Amino acid sequence: MIFIRTYIRRASLVSALLALLCSAFLSAFLVLPANAEAQPYEDCPANTLCLYSGSAGTGERRDFTAGSTQSSENAESYPDWDNKTLSAKNNTGLWACVYVDGAYGGLLQTIKPGNPDDYTGDARFTNTISSHKLVPSRAHCFTGYERCPDNRVCTFTQERGRGAMTVHRPATDPKTLNYGNSYGPETAVKSVFNRTGKIACFYPEPGFTGTWTDGPTEAEQRKYGAYVVLLGENVSLPAPYAGTVRSHELVNGTSECQ
Known part of the structure; x- marks a missing residue:
């Protein structure tokens, strides 16, 4: 009987020691230190595009909430x-651009x-980001x-x-009775969206x-008349039209282009 009691006491002691060791082992993995550092970007709220002044989500932060009336989701410029x-x-x-x-x-x-x-x-891209937008693809x-309003010609x-947009509001020209706009050489037009119900x-x-001309020599040069953009059409202007457009008018048919 003495042998049996001693064995039971030793077994109980071993079990207690094992329980203490297991508890300490689990605590080391389950209990986080009180001063654990925040993970990069984890401060960015849900449904938000966050821009940071430091690398890896550090520094000052600017928030742009998708679909929010409080903060615009898109920004064509950043004043500050x-x-x-x-x-x-x-x-x-959404995709961020x-x-x-x-x-x-x-x-x-x-x-x-x-x-x-x-x-x-x-x-x-280091310290050069100047605009952004959130889009479905x-x-x-x-x-x-997509910035061009309805019933407008946008250049x-x-x-x-892309780039700076000029919105042209149709206005009746008293001479030709067509809709038209003139604009100066400071506007280097590279692409166009005709969102009106007429031909531009x-x-x-x-x-x-x-007229436009091209060709390496005067003898080989070809002449081109008005560049036509159909109603509802958007296009990047090819050479020799790109960057050289100075005016446009809206007409009912291509034969009306002057």
């Missing part, structure tokens, strides 16, 4: 934040829904035509509707006139 972004977290269900120029212009980067991005490793990052300083005729002269 231009060229300050070094990293970003797209915590939305960031651009080095204002008005969705210049080089761009795309960020998948839920993903972060850092711009400290590429000098082209990555393809929308490469165009900016853009970059291809595919573009010209190299301010008064809805002129």
Whole structure:
């Protein structure tokens, strides 16, 4: 009986020691230190695009909430934040597009829904971000035509509707009785969206006139009349039209182009 009692006492002691060891082992993995550091980007709220002034989600933060009336989800410029972004977290269900120029212009980067991005490793994007937008697909990052209001002709300083946009309001020209606008050489038009119900005729002269020419020599040069953009059509202007448009008018048929 003495032997049996001793064995039972020793077994109980071993069990107690094992329980203490297991408890300490689990505590080491389950209990976080009180001063645990925050993970990169974890401060970015849901449904928000967060831009940071530091790398990897550090520094000052700017929030743009998707679909919010309190904060615009898209920004063609940053009055107090231009060229300050070094990293970003797209915590939305949309694609985020960031651009080095204002008005969705210049080089761009795309960020998948839920993903972060850092711009400290590429000098082209380090402290150069000047605009952004949130869109339903990555393809929308490469165009900016959606900014053009209905019943307007919109011209853009970059291809595919990107860059600074000028909205032309149709007005009756007393001479031709057609709708038309003239604009100066400071507007280098690279693309066009005709959101009116008429045909747009573009010209190299301010008064809805002129022709374009191309060719290496005068003998080989060909002449081109008005550049036509059909109703509802958007297009990047090819050479020799790109950057040389000075006026346009709206007509009912292509034969009316002067």
